[in-house]
Amino acid sequence: MIRLNGVGQVFDGREGSVTALEEIDLHVRGGEFVTLIGRSGCGKSTLLRLIAGLLVPTSGSVQVAGEPVTGPRRDVSFMFQRPALLPWRSVLSNVMLPVEIDKGRGGRGKAEYRDRAHQLLELVGLQGFERRLPHELSGGMQQRVSLCRSLMRDPQVMLMDEPFSALDALTRTELSEELQRIKMELSTTIVFVTHSIEEAVVLADRVVVLTPRPGRMREVVDIDIPRPRSLGQDAHLTEVAAISGRLHALLSEKADVRPVDEVPR
Amino acid sequence: MTKRSWLTSSPVAAVVLPIIGLVAAITLWWGATVVFSIEPFLLPGPWDVLVKFFDQPGQLLSETGTSLLETIEGFLLAIVIGVPIALVIVRSVILERLVYPLLLMVNSIPKVAVAPLLVVWMGFGQWPKVVMVLLMCFFPIVISTAQGMKSTPTELVELMRSLNATRTQEFFKLRLRYAMPQIFTGFKVAISLAVIGSVIAEFVGATKGLGYVIQQSGASADTTLAFAAIALLSVMSIILFYGLVLLEHILLPWAQEKR
Numbered sequence A: 001m002i003r004l005n006g007v008g009q010v011f012d013g014r015e016g017s018v019t020a021l022e023e024i025d026l027h028v029r030g031g032e033f034v035t036l037i038g039r040s041g042c043g044k045s046t047l048l049r050l051i052a053g054l055l056v057p058t059s060g061s062v063q064v065a066g067e068p069v070t071g072p073r074r075d076v077s078f079m080f081q082r083p084a085l086l087p088w089r090s091v092l093s094n095v096m097l098p099v100e101i102d103k104g105r106g107g108r109g110k111a112e113y114r115d116r117a118h119q120l121l122e123l124v125g126l127q128g129f130e131r132r133l134p135h136e137l138s139g140g141m142q143q144r145v146s147l148c149r150s151l152m153r154d155p156q157v158m159l160m161d162e163p164f165s166a167l168d169a170l171t172r173t174e175l176s177e178e179l180q181r182i183k184m185e186l187s188t189t190i191v192f193v194t195h196s197i198e199e200a201v202v203l204a205d206r207v208v209v210l211t212p213r214p215g216r217m218r219e220v221v222d223i224d225i226p227r228p229r230s231l232g233q234d235a236h237l238t239e240v241a242a243i244s245g246r247l248h249a250l251l252s253e254k255a256d257v258r259p260v261d262e263v264p265r
Numbered sequence B: 001m002t003k004r005s006w007l008t009s010s011p012v013a014a015v016v017l018p019i020i021g022l023v024a025a026i027t028l029w030w031g032a033t034v035v036f037s038i039e040p041f042l043l044p045g046p047w048d049v050l051v052k053f054f055d056q057p058g059q060l061l062s063e064t065g066t067s068l069l070e071t072i073e074g075f076l077l078a079i080v081i082g083v084p085i086a087l088v089i090v091r092s093v094i095l096e097r098l099v100y101p102l103l104l105m106v107n108s109i110p111k112v113a114v115a116p117l118l119v120v121w122m123g124f125g126q127w128p129k130v131v132m133v134l135l136m137c138f139f140p141i142v143i144s145t146a147q148g149m150k151s152t153p154t155e156l157v158e159l160m161r162s163l164n165a166t167r168t169q170e171f172f173k174l175r176l177r178y179a180m181p182q183i184f185t186g187f188k189v190a191i192s193l194a195v196i197g198s199v200i201a202e203f204v205g206a207t208k209g210l211g212y213v214i215q216q217s218g219a220s221a222d223t224t225l226a227f228a229a230i231a232l233l234s235v236m237s238i239i240l241f242y243g244l245v246l247l248e249h250i251l252l253p254w255a256q257e258k259r
């Protein structure tokens, strides 16, 4: 579904260039749930933005559904760390934004999608809040709206950049359960960035560990724990803990390549 | 705690508090004229001013109408010209560098100095007044609009990009909407300046308007009449300003939260 071949990304900044990513080879199968972990600044967001077509790689190639990525695709949705809701739009109208944009470009009518929007909002427990403005909702509720919005176009691929990191533990657990349910129902392909190792393990079919400066793939770990999994009470605590421990060790290793990559111009 | 929250949050308090402030100021004014027994031709009391107004209410109100019309016309013209200029400036760095210094220069000219020139160019009708108002309002509107258009969070821009929005959609559905509160701030600054602009223009070469009344009353040492005209001007300013505040409340209910 997603294929990255020798992908590298170099940013030209004021103080020389920064190699954010180097030699990334990754193949994500259709319906697979891949989580990305790594220290801050190791290029996780950059990798997602490359897949999303928001950024053009300086080297290598990115393919989605067998086609080279040239820009944002309709069947790929991006979910940000913060809810990124338009503050003047009601909950419903925020969820409708993607199809409204399609309509502006000659897509189908709005009404057909309204039912879908209500359905999604109900799925995440927001029925009755359709007319509220974002600032009237809690952070967790806003992130749910954002989730609904990213599901609105029935994406084949969902790219999620630390979507739950601003939430409290309980909401986080709930939402990650919900996400697994949605994923199993729709067999969406998901690439999910997180700072939480436990979250990465609980959600993933495979965990990709990135090391910083330059961002490289350190290791890919298969997770064979049966689903549905949970971070909550009936968690598969022992299995998760065992794998998490290994990932912790991987992450705290010093990067084995060049320590500094800032190349002066 | 309860007392404070009532005073800051209740809509009744929002109306009552300014009135209390106003009444206190007028009482102080009245007290000063009585205690120091000031001659009315130096400083008339509030009562004298009120009597003066009711001597010839129709006349004064019609002068107010003249000034009000000039003010609103100039203000609207400033919006019609200023907002598009700001939108263009924001889109192009070259244009910004080309135009900004010019705008700054025009803005730094003392407007009083231009008033006689406007009369020479445009005569004694309402045009020099409208243009003066325009000159006064133009700058804050351009600045705040440009500022607002630049303030779109990158996150939301990236959202629109990821949704494959066209440039036009990004502009109308995101950037312009996001700038509205700041544009309104510019409007609120501009409307007070607009009133000042109309008075300045009426000082020079006018036969109507509150500025003209003030100027005439100076010549005939009718201080009380000048005060009546000034009071009407302030009332006009306040009404225009709160009119904009009300419009903002209606049009941008989502923006109130940020205060």
Ligand SMILES: Nc1ncnc2c1ncn2[C@@H]1O[C@H](COP(=O)(O)OP(=O)(O)OP(=O)(O)O)[C@@H](O)[C@H]1O
Pocket (backbone or CB within 6 Å): A011, A012, A013, A018, A019, A020, A038, A039, A040, A041, A042, A043, A044, A045, A046, A047
């Ligand atoms: N637009 C840009 N211009 C210049 N440098 C950039 C840009 N975007 C990212 N970088 C650099 O690329 C590197 C990786 O950034 P990225 O945002 O992908 O990290 P991240 O792994 O998502 O970090 P975090 O976990 O803190 O979100 C960083 O060193 C950052 O400074």
Ligand SMILES: [Mg+2]
Pocket (backbone or CB within 6 Å): A044, A045, A046, A161
């Ligand atoms: Mg990031």
